Amino acid sequence: MTSRSGLAEIRPAPGLDVIMGERRRLINLTYRLLGSLAEAEDAVQETYARWYAMSARQQAAIDNPGGWLTTVASRICLNLLGSARARRETYVGEWIPEPLPERTGLTAGRAGPGGDPADRVTLDESVSMAFLVVLETMTPAERVAFILHDVFRYPFAEVAEIVGRSPAACRKLASSARRRLPASPAPATPAAQQAGVVRAFKAAWEAKDINALIGLLDPDATAVADSGGLVMAFLHPIEGGEQVARAWAEIASRRPSTMVFLERTVNGQPGLVAQQDGVTVTVFAFEVAAGRIRHIWVMRNPEKLRPWLAG
Numbered sequence: 001m002t003s004r005s006g007l008a009e010i011r012p013a014p015g016l017d018v019i020m021g022e023r024r025r026l027i028n029l030t031y032r033l034l035g036s037l038a039e040a041e042d043a044v045q046e047t048y049a050r051w052y053a054m055s056a057r058q059q060a061a062i063d064n065p066g067g068w069l070t071t072v073a074s075r076i077c078l079n080l081l082g083s084a085r086a087r088r089e090t091y092v093g094e095w096i097p098e099p100l101p102e103r104t105g106l107t108a109g110r111a112g113p114g115g116d117p118a119d120r121v122t123l124d125e126s127v128s129m130a131f132l133v134v135l136e137t138m139t140p141a142e143r144v145a146f147i148l149h150d151v152f153r154y155p156f157a158e159v160a161e162i163v164g165r166s167p168a169a170c171r172k173l174a175s176s177a178r179r180r181l182p183a184s185p186a187p188a189t190p191a192a193q194q195a196g197v198v199r200a201f202k203a204a205w206e207a208k209d210i211n212a213l214i215g216l217l218d219p220d221a222t223a224v225a226d227s228g229g230l231v232m233a234f235l236h237p238i239e240g241g242e243q244v245a246r247a248w249a250e251i252a253s254r255r256p257s258t259m260v261f262l263e264r265t266v267n268g269q270p271g272l273v274a275q276q277d278g279v280t281v282t283v284f285a286f287e288v289a290a291g292r293i294r295h296i297w298v299m300r301n302p303e304k305l306r307p308w309l310a311g
Contacts, residue, residue, distance in 0.1 A: 014065045019051060022066050026073050032147050033077040034084070035097030035132050037307055043080065047073040067158075074144055074162045081140035092229025094237065096297050097132040098304040099283045102265035126151045129267050129285035129297050138177050145170045146177035194288045195263070195270040201286075201293060202261055202272055208252045210245050217241035218292040223248075228301035231281075244296065273308065280308040 023044060030040035047069055051059065062068045088095050126147075135143055144163055148154040149170070156167040156174075163170060189197075197216060204212035221241040227233035238244050259276045266273075266285045274282040283305060287295040299305060 014059060014062075019048070019065060019069070022069050023048075025066075026069060029070065029147070029152060030073055030077055031100070032126060032132075032135070032151060033074065033144060034080060035136065036304070037098050037100060038304075039080060039084075043073055043076045046076055071162045074148065075164075078140050078144050078163060081143060085140075092227070093233065093235040094224050094226050095136075096224060096226035096299055096304075097129065097136070098307075099129065099271075099285055099297075099299050100127065100267050101308050102268075127268050128287075129269075130287040130295060132267070133297070134181055137180050139173075141165070142173045142177040142180075145173035149174045150178070189288045189291075191270065193291065194286070197288050197291060197293060198270045198272060198286055199263060202263065205248050205252055206261065208249045210249050213245035213248055214242055216293055217244055218289070218294045221292070221294055221296070223296040223298065225298035226301050226304065228303060230302055231300050233298065233300040241292075280305055283308060 026044045026047065027037075027040055030043045031037055034040050034043065050072055051065075051069065059065070135147075138146065141163060145159055148159045148162060149156060154162075156170045159170045159174075160167040163173075165173070201213065201216050204216060219241045220239075221244050223234075223238040223244045225233040225235075227235075234247070238247050256276060259274055259281075262273050262275060264271055264273045264283075266283055269286070270288075271286055272284040273280050274284075281300070281302075283299040285297040285299070286293050
């Protein structure tokens with residue numbers, strides 16, 4: 001299209017509301033890619049920094065600003081995932097994804113029918129601690145291809161543009177990633193039933209009732225703690241329901257009188273938090289299957305508890 005002067009009309013650059021309106025979707029994507037809310041926020045901030053480093057003319061030339069932001073954020077995450085593997089080799093103890101409190105918004109809501117799949121904020125397993133832990137076993141390229149395609153429903157042609165590989169290669173990456181998922185995942189446990197099991201576990205724990213704890217734990221249950229070496233926690237996973245029960249009874253016996261346990265939503269599922277003098281010091285995420293607790297993830301690292309300190 002040309003103006004009366006015969007010069008090509010210049011499309012205005014997208015407004016601030018349009019660009020910042022993508023932030024929630026980008027945080028949802030980058031958290032699933034990185035397993036850390038802090039790193040996800042940094043990745044999104046860097047994405048916006050690159051956008052605003054361009055001139056208005058350069059911004060106006062981009063047909064799909066949301067797609068551009070997604071591509072840049074995903075590539076940043078791909079680079080971060082590569083360096084994260086090296087950093088975690090020197091991490092003290094076990095590394096667990098950063099747990100999310102309910103108020104972040106990453107675990108609530110769903111786009112309506114016909115909406116852009118990339119705008120979907122899932123209520124499925126893609127943000128549960130169990131799922132995020134499996135993602136940690138994937139290579140960076142597998143994780144990015146899998147999350148973009150299987151979770152956010154990007155076609156492989158678009159995934160290929162984002163990760164810089166052919167669609168066929170991205171299809172293979174996603175397929176390889178799927179093989180890392182449990183071959184026969186347990187049937188989904190209704191949230192109300194999960195909450196009941198976690199509530200019963202809390203009561204048995206506070207009562208130091210080892211037998212009740214054992215009855216609530218799968219015989220092959222495991223417990224993993226992440227302290228980052230900054231606070232006290234068990235360094236190695238505890239395996240076996242009876243062993244986990246005895247460890248939790250021991251923890252209860254050493255609990256300060258000012259510490260309380262509260263039921264909270266952790267990564268979209270029933271969990272517990274320990275508060276001392278009103279401050280959250282530990283977050284517990286659970287995987288419940290067939291009415292019993294299969295896994296417990298204990299976050300003690302204060303640097304990963306910052307989202308929990310606001311309330």
